[in-house]
Amino acid sequence: xxxxxxxxxxxxxxxxxxxxxxxxxxxxxxxxxxxxxxxxxxxxxxxxxxxxxxxxxxxxxxxxxxxxxxxxxxxxxxxxxxxxxxxxxxxxxxxxxxxxxxxxxxxxxxxxxxxxxxxxxxxxxxxxxxxxxxxxxxxxxxxxxxxxxxxxxxxxxxxxxxxxxxxxxxxxxxxxxxxxxxxxxxxxxxxxxxxxxxxxxxxxxxxxxxxxxxxxxxxxxxxxxxxxxxxxxxxxxxxxxxxx
Amino acid sequence: xxxxxxxxxxxxxxxxxxxxxxxxxxxxxxxxxxxxxxxxxxxxxxxxxxxxxxxxxxxxxxxxxxxxxxxxxxxxxxxxxxxxxxxxxxxxxxxxxxxxxxxxxxxxxxxxxxxxxxxxxxxxxxxxxxxxxxxxxxxxxxxxxxxxxxxxxxxxxxxxxxxxxxxxxxxxxxxxxxxxxxxxxxxxxxxxxxxxxxxxxxxxxxxxxxxxxxxxxxxxxxxxxxxxxxxxxxxxxxxxxxxxxxxxxxxxxxxxxxxxxxxxxxxxxxxxxxxxxxxxxxxxxxxxxxxxxxxxxxxxxxxxxxxxxxxxxxxxxxxxxxxxxxxxxxxxxxxxxxxxxxxxxxxxxxxxxxxxxxxxxxxxxxxxxxxxxxxxxxxxxxxxxxxxxxxxxxxxxxxxxxxxxxxxxxxxxxxxxxxxxxxxxxxxxxxxxxxxxxxxxxxxxxxxxxxxxxxxxxxxxxxxxxxxxxxxxxxxxxxxxxxxxxxxxxxxxxxxxxxxxxxxxxxxxxxxxxxxxxxxxxxxxxxxxxxxxxxxxxxxxxxxxxxxxxxxxxxxxxxxxxxxxxxxxxxxxxxxxxxxxxxxxxxxxxxxxxxxxxxxxxxxxxxxxxxxxxxxxxxxxxxxxxxxxxxxxxxxxx
Numbered sequence: 001x002x003x004x005x006x007x008x009x010x011x012x013x014x015x016x017x018x019x020x021x022x023x024x025x026x027x028x029x030x031x032x033x034x035x036x037x038x039x040x041x042x043x044x045x046x047x048x049x050x051x052x053x054x055x056x057x058x059x060x061x062x063x064x065x066x067x068x069x070x071x072x073x074x075x076x077x078x079x080x081x082x083x084x085x086x087x088x089x090x091x092x093x094x095x096x097x098x099x100x101x102x103x104x105x106x107x108x109x110x111x112x113x114x115x116x117x118x119x120x121x122x123x124x125x126x127x128x129x130x131x132x133x134x135x136x137x138x139x140x141x142x143x144x145x146x147x148x149x150x151x152x153x154x155x156x157x158x159x160x161x162x163x164x165x166x167x168x169x170x171x172x173x174x175x176x177x178x179x180x181x182x183x184x185x186x187x188x189x190x191x192x193x194x195x196x197x198x199x200x201x202x203x204x205x206x207x208x209x210x211x212x213x214x215x216x217x218x219x220x221x222x223x224x225x226x227x228x229x230x231x232x233x234x235x236x237x238x239x240x241x242x243x244x
Numbered sequence: 245x246x247x248x249x250x251x252x253x254x255x256x257x258x259x260x261x262x263x264x265x266x267x268x269x270x271x272x273x274x275x276x277x278x279x280x281x282x283x284x285x286x287x288x289x290x291x292x293x294x295x296x297x298x299x300x301x302x303x304x305x306x307x308x309x310x311x312x313x314x315x316x317x318x319x320x321x322x323x324x325x326x327x328x329x330x331x332x333x334x335x336x337x338x339x340x341x342x343x344x345x346x347x348x349x350x351x352x353x354x355x356x357x358x359x360x361x362x363x364x365x366x367x368x369x370x371x372x373x374x375x376x377x378x379x380x381x382x383x384x385x386x387x388x389x390x391x392x393x394x395x396x397x398x399x400x401x402x403x404x405x406x407x408x409x410x411x412x413x414x415x416x417x418x419x420x421x422x423x424x425x426x427x428x429x430x431x432x433x434x435x436x437x438x439x440x441x442x443x444x445x446x447x448x449x450x451x452x453x454x455x456x457x458x459x460x461x462x463x464x465x466x467x468x469x470x471x472x473x474x475x476x477x478x479x480x481x482x483x484x485x486x487x488x489x490x491x492x493x494x495x496x497x498x499x500x501x502x503x504x505x506x507x508x509x510x511x512x513x514x515x516x517x518x519x520x521x522x523x524x525x526x527x528x529x530x531x532x533x534x535x536x537x538x539x540x541x542x543x544x545x546x547x548x549x550x551x552x553x554x555x556x557x558x559x560x561x562x563x564x565x566x567x568x569x570x571x572x573x574x575x576x577x578x579x580x581x582x583x584x585x586x587x588x589x590x591x592x593x594x595x596x597x598x599x600x601x602x603x604x605x606x607x608x609x610x611x612x613x614x615x616x617x618x619x620x621x622x623x624x625x626x627x628x629x630x631x632x633x634x635x636x637x638x639x640x641x642x643x644x645x646x647x648x649x650x651x652x653x654x655x656x657x658x659x660x661x662x663x664x665x666x667x668x669x670x671x672x673x674x675x676x677x678x679x680x681x682x683x684x685x686x687x688x689x690x691x692x693x694x695x696x697x698x699x700x701x702x703x704x705x706x707x708x709x710x711x712x713x714x715x716x717x718x719x720x721x722x723x724x725x726x727x728x729x730x731x732x733x734x735x736x737x738x739x740x741x742x743x744x745x746x747x748x749x750x751x752x753x754x755x756x757x758x759x760x761x762x763x764x765x766x767x768x769x770x771x772x773x774x775x776x777x778x779x780x781x782x783x784x785x786x787x788x789x790x791x792x793x794x795x796x797x798x799x800x801x802x803x804x805x806x807x808x809x810x811x812x813x814x815x816x817x818x819x820x821x822x823x824x825x826x827x828x829x830x831x832x833x834x835x836x837x838x839x840x841x842x843x844x845x846x847x848x849x850x851x852x853x854x855x856x857x858x859x860x861x862x863x864x865x866x867x868x869x870x871x872x873x874x875x876x877x878x879x880x881x882x
Contacts (some may be wrong), residue, residue: 163448203445235669
């Protein structure tokens with residue numbers, strides 16, 4: 001049973017028989033030893049939740065990316081479904097690359113796609129990890145008809161235990177001009193803030209419960225009042241955070 | 245490269261059971277219970293001609309069947325025993341659907357036989373047989389593993405024992421290989437992908453509300469908040485110990501999970517040689533055998549002056565041979581992962597079926613400012629009297645009484661007596677403003693002249709391997725930290741070990757049994773910063789990945805020093821192919837020879853070698869996923 005001088009390998013070849021190196025002075029004359037520019041891709045649904053209160057709705061917010069360490073494509077989608085109508089349907093596509101240790105620059109496009117008239121925007125922004133582990137993003141938008149907009153987002157993961165995580169989160173939208181068709185007034189338009197307590201059954205699957213606050217301000221609040229909608233809502237949420 | 249025998253007059257009564265297996269019944273095998281896989285295959289192969297088959301083998305480690313990558317159907321692969329002076333021939337047949345390779349780790353051989361796809365050959369294609377043939381010019385304990393893709397993680401590794409022609413300078417009656425490894429049911433690429441998305445994916449020992457409350461109780465609210473703010477400002481976590489943990493890994497000893505209890509037999513009173521090999525992809529282990537003193541006699545295959553220890557750390561790809569003399573009936577061989585997320589375990593027993601108590605896991609280490617390369621307080625040294633206060637804090641957390649701190653030898657500072665100073669961190673402490681405190685005198689001096697006092701090392705031209713100015717690294721996407729005050733940490737056992745009350749091996753203890761510095765002083769030094777960005781999970785040298793850098797050109801015959809500065813907060817086991825290098829650890833002309841050195845966070849260290857073998861030699865971090873992410877260079881000797 002011991003291989004001492006047994007069984008000559010039929011197709012044994014010496015290294016010399018193999019294709020010779022193309023460029024002996026290169027780091028890898030026989031080709032790359034591994035792929036350190038591998039393309040990875042992931043999709044994260046941060047919010048997939050029912051919002052319950054004076055009125056009930058379904059809300060999603062997620063993003064997907066694919067690419068290398070240097071070059072990535074991002075797809076971001078969010079919206080809220082209430083009584084058969086989708087609102088806040090902001091869909092974005094970015095090219096992203098790192099500009100510092102913790103921040104990426106992103107450039108791309110945004111399309112407001114929901115039950116209201118659509119709007120296209122050019123988009124540029126930065127996203128990353130601020131000191132104290134705050135996840136932040138700031139994005140500016142410019143539309144073809146000269147409207148400008150901005151959005152600020154921040155969130156923080158507070159570990160109560162290794163799997164029980166409390167996440168405060170806030171999102172703010174600003175516009176330079178009124179857009180009555182989309183019920184938007186200039187200035188600070190709206191705030192969507194939440195406090196969610198999730199339990200990571202696994203890293204990739206975490207049910208949560210929490211409260212969210214949605215506030216509308218300025219002209220946007222006026223439009224809401226005109227529609228008979230609330231301008232300040234605090235609701236209870238149940239949902240799941242999941243990623244692949 | 246025959247070994248000098250220092251104690252040549254000692255009789256050898258070793259019974260090399262590996263020899264026995266070639267002729268005797270399997271029951272005599274020292275590798276009883278060796279490896280998971282087909283039971284009827286021989287587990288030790290001896291000779292100068294070997295036929296090895298790389299293939300996929302269904303395996304059940306955790307309760308679920310998975311396909312492992314194996315040699316001759318075994319995990320680990322068979323123990324290969326070569327004899328020093330032989331010309332060995334190894335026919336490696338690839339029955340996988342993908343290319344494979346076998347690299348003979350630590351073996352000094354012709355470049356074309358080194359087995360690194362891309363560098364020394366194109367790999368072994370599916371269905372192909374490749375013949376390795378090389379002279380055996382050394383002896384000791386080594387290992388082999390795949391250098392292709394993730395095959396090393398999925399099982400393609402095994403022990404290499406090179407029997408010396410002459411007598412060995414120590415006695416033993418029995419000889420057991422103890423090969424440690426990490427097994428996962430996950431696809432290795434999934435693990436890397438998970439880390440790219442969330443770098444703390446496998447870290448379930450993070451700071452939380454619970455540890456905040458505990459620390460507040462111990463240190464006070466202000467100190468605890470300061471500490472959290474300090475780490476938060478840096479966006480670093482002191483709990484980053486291992487990237488991949490027991491959350492996915494089952495730690496194996498000779499292919500056996502802890503519950504399967506690999507057992508090595510002895511007769512009471514016998515001297516037992518244990519050949520520890522860390523064949524893991526990503527896991528550092530701390531090894532001890534409660535109740536037994538271990539005498540380290542070999543490191544990375546090269547004999548060293550005996551060092552008696554109770555515990556030692558083994559980085560990925562390192563080997564240590566120890567001799568123990570058991571008298572009781574059973575002892576636990578306990579190899580806990582550095583992050584304490586699990587352990588590999590086996591038993592040394594007088595007969596089959598015995599077991600000894602398995603000790604509890606030690607407290608999880610926490611990284612400190614020293615690991616960030618910020619110098620830290622002067623007493624990070626491993627002398628038992630001079631434990632850093634942060635280490636004692638770790639012990640406090642577990643309710644273990646902390647050893648009273650003695651005066652720190654290098655600085656004479658005793659923090660515990662300094663009023664108003666938070667015990668566990670350096671936040672808010674500005675050393676430069678503290679009168680009379682010259683922090684880290686030891687580390688500073690040696691940091692600038694790695695490995696030896698200035699008097700012993702002449703100034704030689706030093707250049708960065710990639711022509712990079714280290715100051716330019718800060719803020720780059722690929723770099724999250726640049727060590728401001730890297731220091732010599734060879735005399736430290738490492739995070740989680742220093743100050744634990746046990747006598748633990750350090751690199752400073754290693755002293756070659758024979759003179760090693762035949763080549764004289766080096767004429768040139770090449771500096772490598774080990775860099776990374778934990779959040780982005782990017783790893784490299786000097787802020788560059790392999791694909792972004794060219795080869796490191798070294799002239800044939802050149803005597804050269806490699807200086808390694810670890811800017812990251814983790815250990816990196818750095819491996820140079822084709823050479824045994826001399827670690828500059830102040831042991832005069834008896835610097836220990838190694839093929840892999842586990843560089844501590846915040847450390848600056850160096851080694852020297854004579855570039856007498858031409859070719860494309862791989863130089864890389866032996867954490868498999870760090871290598872795959874590009875923490876790899878070609879050293880081109882021509």
